[in-house]
Amino acid sequence: MAVGNDPLPELHPVPGIRLATVSAGIKKPGRRDLVLIEAAPGSHCAAVFTRNAFCAAPVVVAREHWRASDGQPRYLLTNTGNANAGTGEQGLADARACAGAVAKAAGTDIQSVLPFSTGVIGEPLPVDKITAVVPEALSALHEAGWADAASGIMTTDTRPKGASRRFHCTGREYTLTGIAKGAGMIRPNMATMLAYLATDMAVAPDLLQEALREAVDMSFNRITIDGDTSTNDACVLLATGAAGNGVVASRESPEFLALRDALAEVCVSLAQALVRDGEGASKFVTVQVNGGRDEQECLDVAFTIAHSPLVKTALFASDPNWGRLLAAIGRAGLADLDVNRVGVYLNDVLIAERGCRAASYTEEQGVAAMAPEDIAIRIELNRGEAGAGVWTSDFSYDYVRINAEYRS
Template identity: 60%
Template sequence: MATGNNAIGTLVPVPGIRMSAVSAGVRYQNRLDLVLFELAEGTRTAGVFTRNAFCAAPVVLARKHLQASAGAVRYLLVNTGNANAGTGDQGMIDARHCCQALADAADVELTRVLPFSTGVIGERLPAEKIAAATPSALAALQDDQWLAAAKGIMTTDTRPKAVSAVVTHNGQNISLTGITKGAGMIKPNMATMLAFVATDADIEQDTLQALLMSAVEQSFNRITVDGDTSTNDCCVVSASGKSGIKVDKSDAGLYDAFSRALHELILDLAKLIIRDAEGAKKFVTVDVRGGATTGECLQVAYAIAESPLVKTALSASDPNWGRILAAVGRAGVDNLDVSRIDLYLDDVCIVKKGGLAPDYTEAKGQAVMNQEDICLRIELARGDVNEQVWTADLSEEYVRINASYRS
């Protein structure tokens, strides 16, 4: 199950970035499960990683290598089928072994390879299989394999997720293309379950890291499927510089245009995860407006977005506003005056000043609930801060998937 249409737009190659997807047999045979990105010499890479205290060995190692190489990364090595999480010291040895095999084959320093893993937690990574597949992954590198790479990082995803954007500056183009994966265990905290974005803009390391963090904060850090933060979340952006166009604050117009394009691309990727949420039939925007602080807006938004009762009502297309109010009421906002709160389903006002809106009818609410895309808007009337969170419904299929898939 998934929402929205299945089409992927044109994916533009990013000069300086090549990729491949091959089968290494990590967990299943004849399945694309190893994706390799090659970043041209001179490329700068920034990254954000899960804040889960039980972060996986590849996350620890990728963070370490990113720092040791000062962002001068040459390869991103991604496997599915095994998360290499909860694997202790052996997990670190296995992650390093994969990186070393690639570093040797490609003749680069170990710290210029970042490892990423996703899949089952708590089982030993078959590092030998991955190491054995690296030569074929290197041999298959092309600049037009974004879609194959998007397919190669899928686990319970039902479809690949990829987006491109182009920023035009003085008649020249900057290209951006990104892919992501994720469908469950989704409540990213500083990044989500694997996203790789590349551009040929020329950007300093610190600027790139700042742009990434700002974009992630308003996108991957605003989505939730089930409130479960993964042990393996990573989002990296690589800038090859091959366009020859320098992006920095000295040209504020270009900087803003690029920042906006990166932000929108990453937000599009984040929304694609929600559209493919396990068992999802609805794409839901929770729009909390008029809060006093970002914190209280997010408290309310997540109380709604993660309420099993709200999510099951959404699954049933039931305009059950009582459950939404109950979630707002338990969100923990200090001195919440419920008699000031309005609630809208899209543009239909269902609750006015804490009670049923006089002109609301069940037919109006039902019409919105029957849609695939729904916006729940809550007006708190406490201040002028607005925040949005995106989520999906909770269906029997979600339970079926997660009661059968060992992840």
């Protein structure tokens, strides 16, 4: 189940980036389950990794290599079908072996290769299957490989996810393209969100990292399917400089501002696509909280609502259950919350205020507001100027089914 039926948009090639998607037969024979991304020499790479203390072996190795290469890796290697998580010391050796195979075949050092894995956990990585197809992957690299790669990194995703922007700045054209997979839990074990972004703009490393961190904070960090955080999450942004601009080194430069805008658009688009394809999702829900004293308390309220199983089952039932929303707001931990000032809206219909059902509200309005697949919950705290929103999905029978199935 997934919300809507969004086709993959056109993904513009990014000069300096080549991709290959081949079949290593990791889990299913013939499935194109291995993606190699190459960045031209001199490219810079920003990266954000999972904060889960039990991070998977490839995350440990990718972070290690990313630092050792001074943020200038040349290759990103991704396999699906096996997360190489919960695999202990052997997992680390396996991740290094895969990276090493790419380095050897490409004639570069091992630190230039970042490994990523997604799929089942607790099973040993089939290193031989992966290393066997590395030469094939290297020879298949091409600039137009984004759409294939978007499919290649999928696990239980029902459709590939990508977003792309071309933008102009001071007479030059730039491209930003990204692909992503996952969110919600990936059967049979846990979520893995992987996102790969690239631009041909030349950007100083610290600014690139700052831009990525900011974009992730307002996109991937504002979605939740079930509150669980994966052991394998990673988001990477490559900047090749192939556009030929002088290296962007100022936060105030028009190029940096344009890149920030494009990054925000692409990351939000990818993040929303992840939620729409969340396991068992039948609704796409925006929870916007306004009028808070600061952004954090708005996020606290928004996430409390978005994580509430009571709210999520009501959303599944298209039930405009304002009582569950009030209860979630009330336990979000806000100091001195004056409940009499709180307004609750469903798709712009005021449903509750002053701690009870709004006088103007009718059940018909509520039912109409809950009918669409896309639902907007808006909370007005009326105690400040800050606002923040998150995106989530509902809890359905399918959610339980998908996640309760015995591992096969």
